[in-house]
Amino acid sequence: MDQFFNTAVITDNFTYFMIGRFPHGPLGGLGLTLYLAATSCVLSFFGGLILGLLSITRFPAIRYPAIAFINLVRGMPLLMVIFWMYFLLPALFGKATESQTVIMALTLFTSAYMSRIVVAGIEGIPKGQTEAAISTGLKPWQAMLYIVLPQGLRNMIPSFVNQFVSLIKDTSLAFIVGVSELTHVGTQINNRTMAYPTEIFVFIAVVYFIICYAFTSLSRWLEQRLAWRKAI
């Protein structure tokens, strides 16, 4: 067993896999992966909401640029978005750390996908709701904010969770600009030990799987629960 699957390389480096050099140095490994995912998730929730609303507004001068922007980002590989941020951010705002670059890229990329979820959620609410709200004297934006969005957002939750799972997987691309999240830590240990690539990458895959599968199951459970609530 020890010949075929060397577990020592995992146990010896376990804390490094999980939190990097923290607390004696910057956070790394799985901790940094989750930090990147969580931060980008919160930011892209608002980004997606704004882009989604802009892409269905009544004003064509706002709607068409928003739709064009969403389609542009959705047509690009995430890796390309990261490269764009990598040399656009310093040009626009001065110095940015690698983590900030990755968070911005993940946020922009995920916002474009989130906006589609937002639009689908809003379209899922019957039109009569908006009409009723407007006929009671609310302005269109008030009808959206107080009547349509609260109901729509609840239906979007399972899709948001699925998008979060994609986000966790996407943080692995931070590897390309040298952010020491889980995948990067894995390649570091692989370069250092040289002899156990199978063990290291299987272990990393399993760690990602456990986390992503937990969220996938959560989203499935939420979907059933929401369907059940709608049925009664």
Add this chain to the structure above:
Amino acid sequence: MLKYHFDWSVVTSGKYFEWLVSGFKVTLQLSALSIVLAFLLGLLIAVMRMSNNRPVRWFAHAYLEFFRNTPLLVQIFFWYFGSYKILPTVVNDWLNNSNFEFAAAVIALTIYTSAFIAEDIRSGVLAIPKEQMEAARSAGFSYIRSMQYIILPQAVRLTVPPLVNQFLNLAKNSSLAMTIGVMELTYQARQVESYTFKGFEAFTAATVVYVAISFFITALVNIYNEKVLNIHKAA
């Protein structure tokens, strides 16, 4: 920002243009080969997932969940660095003598995408009324033959749009192959950037190509939806 000196000639002609074109070709080869293999594998997994045999069904389910819930990049690294321990020596020797980077990328992209395709096919099959299967079985077809002649041909018709979208995802995902040294479009764009320091031009060129592929394919799906499936987009 404004001090930047644009020089588009870098990416529109000469050596660097040729690099980008060759990268585009590799991206297309990688995507086309992987999507064909991923479709076949995905079809197999989808049929296994719906099988009446419990171990077969569970195996397919485990396969789906595992490959969908791990990052593609980690899978690429696994096949590139770590697969030699689980593959037979004959296969290893053959891979080492051929273009191993390309082969590892194809294997990773195929397996990753097949898990998504299997789910698309399954939802296509679930959309076919179950009376079709019952009628086929009562007409004397076996389960496999009913699938083959009655259910799958109809399901695949419904599955075309999501499948084409998977192809699109695959073309974008193929950019990750650069991490193991496959000289595809993103790799070449980065090469051009590091040789000329013209990052803005190089990445614009690559972005335009990716977005053009994406628009072209999305337009095809919309036409298919309208002409074949008679689904009209809500105004």
